[in-house]
Amino acid sequence: MEELDAAVSWLSTVEAVALRWADNRVPVRYAERTIEEARDALVKSGQGDAARVTAATFATVQRRNRGGVAAAIAAVHAQREVLEARLDAAKHSQ
């Protein structure tokens, strides 16, 4: 459950940071570094799908593709909802 919790937190961070990068609120280097950190944490915790959408967001930011960031964020958001549902189920089963 702790790992699911951390994965939701990292996916949420990726959404928030990518959105703010698209809005010019945070610098690109910071966005890259944070999303990369999220991807590494997700890979380490064995969250393959979450790591994949995070890697796609990282690639979008790395290409400076502001237009494509909305789709990347939507994929991250969808993955986060999946993990949140799993987390809720785990909490209720306890």
Add this chain to the structure above:
Amino acid sequence: MKKGLQLALGILTAIGGFFDIGNLVTAAQAGATFRFQLLWPLLLGTIIVIFLVEMSGRFAAMSGKTIPEAVREHFGVRFWAVPFVVLVLLHLLTLAAEIGGIAFAMQLVTGIAFQAWVLPIGILIWLFLWRATFSAIEYSTASLGLVTLCFVVAAVMLHPPRADVLSGMLPSLPTDDAAKYWLYAVSIVGALIAPYLFYFYSSGAVEDEWDRTYVGVNRAVAVMGMSFGAVITAGLIVAAAMVLHPRHIGVESINQVAFVLTDTFPAWGFTLFAVSMAIACLGAALEVALSLAYTVSQTFGWRWGEDLEPAKDARFAMAYTCGVLLASLVMLLGLDPLKLTIYTMALNAMMLPVVSVPFLLLMNDGRIMHDRRNGPISNTAAALIVVLSFVLFVVSIPLVMLGS
């Protein structure tokens, strides 16, 4: 007039000196994970630190001595040996965490990895200590530290629910993740009562040649300065609770906090966060390095004083030089600044009995304090501090293990 100016500058210093990497990390984690529920350890820690800072200033004003000097004189070198070693270790870890904080802020601004900044920052801190006087260090970093008021502005502009904020100031039990809750609670208190704060304060009072006429100024500085400092920390807890908690963002990395001001200040919130962090950590790093040099010099009876030329108190200068060098090397080992900070703050809480009990005994010694020794209120507070510090000591170790 002179005392009025010192009062204003003292409050400014207290505000600037209060907020550091420890407060920043623990406040962000508390707000992000437990919303407003951990405002009460901040309130409790602030009351404790007001009493400790007031006592350390009063002690210096009445005795003309600093705490290490007096403890060594009254209890003997053997008694002081253990607290001294603990204090040196705590100072070094705290200094490393502050250097890590400045380096991380530089990484946020420039994009260059924080490890690359550690040595240049160590050199900058050393140069500052080598060249500047005590007053220059005290007032420049304190004035710049006012930038951290941006957290209070953000907290107000985010319109937090008042009832929830107020209820967070009352102690409550965790609804889930009890180990993390108590670890954060202990770390918040540990970040506030870092020994360097009152050791630095008492040495500063001796450097500024306080006498018994400064007892009132000291009380006002302790109460107002620490309270304002706590408001800044509370501002960050509230901002994190409003921005990070609804998004289920827990703080496992400082990167996860760095955008906390961008909802309130879209264009410059990110830079403001990095600058606040850098200045708060720089001010604290200078204070910790000086506090380390004061503690070492006063323990060994060396000549000390930041206002003296380094050639005139060479061993004092050597103490802060070695401290900055060792702390920089600790950060160069590749430690995570956030993890180092959280464990150092828990260690601060753990070690409170070792450093506070001898000092509190001296505060009741009529031969030193004369008519200004602790009264019933201060002694009640002192008793509570001792009890609380033993509780923190007992619970800290399992909490650090469970919380990690």
